[in-house]
Amino acid sequence: MTADNPATAVRLLRLRTRLLSLASIHSDRRVNEALGEVGARKWHYAVLATLEEFGPASQADLSDRTRIYRSDLVNVITELAAQDLVERSPNPADRRQNVISLTGKGTDRLLELDKVLRGAEEDFLAPLDAGQREQLGELLAILTRDRGH
Amino acid sequence: MTADNPATAVRLLRLRTRLLSLASIHSDRRVNEALGEVGARKWHYAVLATLEEFGPASQADLSDRTRIYRSDLVNVITELAAQDLVERSPNPADRRQNVISLTGKGTDRLLELDKVLRGAEEDFLAPLDAGQREQLGELLAILTRDRGH
DNA sequence: CTGATATCAGCATAACTGACATCG
DNA sequence: CCGATGTCAGTTATGCTGATATCA
Numbered sequence: 001m002t003a004d005n006p007a008t009a010v011r012l013l014r015l016r017t018r019l020l021s022l023a024s025i026h027s028d029r030r031v032n033e034a035l036g037e038v039g040a041r042k043w044h045y046a047v048l049a050t051l052e053e054f055g056p057a058s059q060a061d062l063s064d065r066t067r068i069y070r071s072d073l074v075n076v077i078t079e080l081a082a083q084d085l086v087e088r089s090p091n092p093a094d095r096r097q098n099v100i101s102l103t104g105k106g107t108d109r110l111l112e113l114d115k116v117l118r119g120a121e122e123d124f125l126a127p128l129d130a131g132q133r134e135q136l137g138e139l140l141a142i143l144t145r146d147r148g149h
Numbered sequence: 150m151t152a153d154n155p156a157t158a159v160r161l162l163r164l165r166t167r168l169l170s171l172a173s174i175h176s177d178r179r180v181n182e183a184l185g186e187v188g189a190r191k192w193h194y195a196v197l198a199t200l201e202e203f204g205p206a207s208q209a210d211l212s213d214r215t216r217i218y219r220s221d222l223v224n225v226i227t228e229l230a231a232q233d234l235v236e237r238s239p240n241p242a243d244r245r246q247n248v249i250s251l252t253g254k255g256t257d258r259l260l261e262l263d264k265v266l267r268g269a270e271e272d273f274l275a276p277l278d279a280g281q282r283e284q285l286g287e288l289l290a291i292l293t294r295d296r297g298h
Numbered sequence: 299c300t301g302a303t304a305t306c307a308g309c310a311t312a313a314c315t316g317a318c319a320t321c322g
Numbered sequence: 323c324c325g326a327t328g329t330c331a332g333t334t335a336t337g338c339t340g341a342t343a344t345c346a
Binding site: 005006007008009010011012013014015016017018019020021022023024026027028030031042046049050052053054061064065066067114117120121124125127128132133135136137139140141142143144145 | 154155156157158159160161162163164165166167168169170171172173175176177179180191194195198199201202203210213214215216263266269270273274276277281282284285286288289290291292293294296
């Protein structure tokens with residue numbers, strides 16, 4: 001039934017950097033599939049979640065908080081605005097900036113995506129028990145902390 | 150001194166799929182840098198390591214073992230052959246196949262890349278103690294086991 | 299003038315797909 | 323005829339860079 005892949009070299013099985021890449025590919029694929037089914041992308045979620053927690057913000061601020069490049073953020077905001085999930089309006093206090101704010105519809109969407117992502121994460125983490133999932137979260141948090149672009 | 154990035158939304162900090170992506174980006178970057186300094190790529194290592202452990206093989210077999218697509222393997226083998234690290238010769242027993250075999254020079258190169266990768270992995274895993282590194286390896290092994298393309 | 303902002307154009311890499319001639 | 327193999331061409335996504343006009 002399954003492909004029954006031949007064995008992988010021990011060197012490769014022991015390479016944690018490689019395992020990380022493979023795991024990330026699986027994870028991303030699952031997440032993108034799940035979000036794609038409802039017409040969303042990872043970056044959409046990151047922006048909505050950030051707006052919900054910190055309130056209206058400039059695109060530069062959103063870029064810093066989400067680690068999405070400014071140049072990429074432009075399109076993300078445009079997409080979200082086209083769906084009325086966020087509002088983009090000029091900042092009267094600083095005419096260089098836009099103020100991006102979450103709409104009611106955007107909040108609903110965020111809650112919907114919360115569920116979608118919980119489902120995708122559950123699929124991906126299925127082989128791990130609760131304790132192992134906690135461990136993984138902690139280890140990854142350490143590895144990603146204090147590491148800028 | 151440091152950028153002193155503003156806080157990230159809790160939703161994002163808790164998303165293990167996101168942490169995994171970020172960690173993988175850091176890890177891949179470090180590995181690619183290190184390999185790049187000696188003119189190699191991840192795929193080169195995967196092929197050399199597989200040949201060393203299992204002996205001469207067809208490209209299809211190498212593809213299955215390394216998870217490198219057949220179409221991409223073609224160039225990888227060409228690059229390795231150009232450096233005399235592997236030999237590509239037709240298989241008389243099955244004229245569709247090539248037999249790829251490791252050269253002496255290829256074995257030396259593998260040992261060199263072993264060191265390079267140990268260094269890169271060490272850099273990346275620096276924030277973790279020995280026990281945590283073991284944990285991470287085990288968790289990732291579980292998550293990548295039995296998951297085909 | 300310096301520096302930040304939003305925007306646009308584009309690059310490099312990597313994962314991935316499809317097609318095809320050759321051969322078992 | 324069916325299926326596997328090596329090869330080629332090409333797509334898509336994404337992380338990232340550089341340049342520019344506007345404005346504090």
